[in-house]
Amino acid sequence: MNKRLLALVLAVVMLMFVFSACGGSETADNGTGDNAAETPSGSEETGDTTASEQPVTITLAQGKDVTDATENTIQAFETKYPNIKVNFQEMPSESDQQHNSYVTALSAGDDSVDVYSIDVVWPAEFAAAGWVEPLDDYFPQSEREKYLQGPIQSCTYDGKLYAAPFFTDAGLLYYRKDLMPTPPETWDELYNIGKQLMDEGKVEYGFVFQANQYEGLVCDALEYIHSNNGKVLDGSNVVLNSENTIEALDIFKKMLDIAPEGVTTYIENDSLVAFQEGRAAFMRNWPYAWAVVNSDESKVKDKVGIAPIPKGPKGDATGKATLGGWNLAINKNSKNKDAAWKFVEFVISEEGQKIQAIDGGHLPVLQSLYEDPDVIKANPYFESMYDVLINALPRPVSPFYPQISESMQINIHKFLMGEFDAKASVENMTKEIGEILAQ
């Protein structure tokens, strides 16, 4: 009797589990789907101001924003366009996780999200897959000229524009202005100053950067390559195999001499901690580190300057930072593309960009804002960022970028670990990237 009862209970529990599992995903789907579908009818509070337009709701998917910038942007937009409501779907802050969920949704033809905030390296991939709407008709050439060209380039694939730049980011050299009068302009100078300060016992390490086997390694390595006039792709040709690249990689490896031994496991935060503790003379990092090194917990508060990435022996007048940042793309299956564009247009307008810059501390993509007194007042260091940003270069633009990056991560890391020399590393990458592009 007892056993029968137990079996019954277990069976019921299992059934509940099965149904709740199925039901769970279904309601989740509906939940997001409804938002888009429901909107044309759910109208009472909106509407009325412009009688001709149907009130709509659009959905924005974006990684978690720790600042108020996104919320304030949406509020300002809704005040300006009372007929359009923006529903903010917050995503995990990890870019990999966002990629996973966007790819899953978009490849299934999902239309629940209208505007996606996408990483600067994704537009080509999303464009080739046909997931995002070309924006050429919305965003004319004359308008685009007002924006930083690096971010625009990152949105362009096969001659068409598939996203609009949202905010930007670029690699920077942080240096200890209490230990040197001026920052180095070349990698050699950086190495020598760092080595000397180490020998004098003023710092434990000359230089900290990111050399773990991950995406950041590609960002760092490309700065050496681009600053020495090397290049990964020219159109769809692999042009990596050059004297310039090999020399650049050798300079990169030389920096391991003046870096902590574990730098080959460092990501941004590891180098930031070492630098903030006053252990290193130089750090390569993104602009976000500025606030951290100048915070009260930092041992190097007010002792730090920022400078552009140094250049290589075969480089141009200035070093070339790697471009980061985010773009806004419109879902090809969106039912409200015009409303979605209105939102994108607002975000990249002077008003929207100012909110991002002042409330979010994000580097604007609209060039004129680097002379805007309000923006500079809120972020004084933005002024010196302009020169860095106009020289910054995007990572290779290709629908197969993740694979290109992976090949570079593995081959450059193996080179740094001493498994083979720079020439072999470059030859491997050239061969592998060639195969990746030929598929």
Added chain:
Amino acid sequence: MQKHRGIRSTGIPENILGYLMVAPALLCILLIAIYPVFRTFSLSLTDMKMQFPNMAKYIGLDNYISLLQNDRFWSATYNTLFFTVVSVALELVIGFVMALIMNMPFKGRGLVRAAVLVPWAVPTTISATMWKFMYHDQFGVINDILFRMGFIDQYQSWLGSTSSALWCAIIADVWKTAPFMGLLLLAGLQTIPAELYEAATVDGASKVKQFFRVTLPLVMPTMLVALIFRTLDAFRVFDLIFVLTGGGPGNSTETLSMYAYTTLFRNLNFGMGSAIAVLIFIFIFLISLVYIHLLSRQND
């Protein structure tokens, strides 16, 4: 003949009724187990890429052929096997010692049995992050301890060296799962009747002899089941190494699961990624066969 009067009265023949009754369960298994496996296999025969979903075509065994010629695949296989064999062996030995201790009567035994499970209860990503801090080349507690004890004369980058990174992962895994192994073995130990030991003592068998002649043979079936669990888990290791090293340094800690994940979800190469997944499936299937064979021999 008319024993099952109640069932007969429905008018459905008994054998068909039987099938009907297991049908929901079979359907569930088909949907959640067989279909994904079949679908993965059929995807692995195409060159499906998410960037160009409409250009996918059937390419036969090409994915498998290029994988078998690919050094990266073999190095991932080697890493996976090395990790599995070493970590499971260590877990078995340490788990056995734990089980033997927990099986002895002492005060507070219940508390120890519960406390020992704590590492196992911590989610892997969290324990991996914790170990990552402990291995850190500047602030890691492991460097600090070894340095103070005089084993090293300067801080080491444990995760940054190809010779130590995989061992770091193994240690973290053993720490986490040896208690689990210990508890499973403890269950096996408790089924051994005390009379057997009494008889062995009467016959004059030493403690060591008792262990090899009584304990080990009798705990063997439990041990094999525990080993199946742990081997299959270790073979699919992903989160621990993903957090700890991300596959580095120089790709020297990449495992098959990580290779499959990167190929599928970062590179969106579903054809190739599915092929790796199918090969993992085959490996795991073979390992299971070996264990099942061992188990059935035990029972004979």
